[in-house]
Amino acid sequence: MKTRERILSTSLQLFNDFGEPNITTIDISNEMEISPGNLYYHFQGKDAIILELYLRFEHDLIELLESPSRNELAVDDYWLYLHIIFETIQNYRFLYRDLSNLLAKYKKIQARFNRLISRKKQMFIDICQKLKKADFLMATEEEIEALADNAVVIATFWLNYQVMRHKNAYDSSYISQGIYQVITLIAPYLVAEQKVHVQTICRMYKDKGYLLRD
Template sequence: MQHKAPRRTRERILELSLRLFNEFGEPNITTTVIAEELNISPGNLYYHFRNKDDIVNSLFAQFEAEISRMLAVPADRRPNMHDVWMYLHLSFELVWRYRFFYRDLSDLLSRNRKLELHFKQILAHKTKVAQQLCLGLRDDQALVATDMEIDGLANNIVVVATYWLSYEYVRNPRQYTEQEVMADALARGCYQVLSLIGPYLRGETREVFEKLTAENLKKLR
């Protein structure tokens, strides 16, 4: 039991910090607030984390591990439109779970060199996966685009997916933490990314695209 208690306190600190950062923004939350919310002393918190940046870096390590597991194309077959759809939804769900990174991105990167370097790697990885998905569709003659167009498309996909929640926050800052409102925002984000791909699709894949986007739009309130 003596070995488990410190780990449990550390987990509670991370869980609460993530919730507070997501709800109120990382710049507005201090280690004092976190300690008070957990009903522990500041010294107990500092036993597990040296400062707030240490908490942020630990949360980012969790995020990085999750996104690394998610960012993969099928190894045994060519990707299809359903793979693209699933990739987008999982991406947006993960962004939502760690949304403070995206909402406060510029501020965080400007003062955290480690975060800056690792986030660049994540963006590069996302772009590579988007390229691989598009190339796979092209190899299957489901997408018609040049290499240059695919490069541009992959970058646009990553830009929209990365900054979509910031855009939604500007549109509805007072409703940003409401789950139902943001479920619609995430669905709109998926549609916006798919709309970038749509003009390049052909044949059956185009039909699947139209069906998926129609179903997605019906769910919006």
């Protein structure tokens, strides 16, 4: 792996494990056993590392968010799709741990993240509309709009909420719990047959403590 990629990989791991505000470029270079000057040759400070990691996250997530509009998905695929979205968030969880402060600190990211939130909402609307068209979901346009807003709030702030509750301790089950919360938002609007199936999925996430891979 080239030095630039090692810097990004190491930074991501440290930011995820300890929180971005608690890690300096000195910490990163020490972890890699390279000189601060070598790190600076590739990235002129921590801001540049944060921006590059965000751009990679944004690229990965946009690819996912556009998938429902580009591809015909079976109804079961939507729940797997939701899982993959939360998994992507987990991989870059440092961005979500203290989101308000991070966006205030890194202005180049703020506007891009706001657009990403809008894409998230549209993706949830698209999923609900497709489920409705397939006669799997019974909801008005107003209810779908509200479902999308609430799903985006959970997807965006769930990790921050859990970290606050548990005094900054991170557990990968937090993401599984977030998926459970989103599914239970949609479940009451599903037709009976789909509701039974989704209840089985919910039990998998809640009762068995289903975990995403680290």
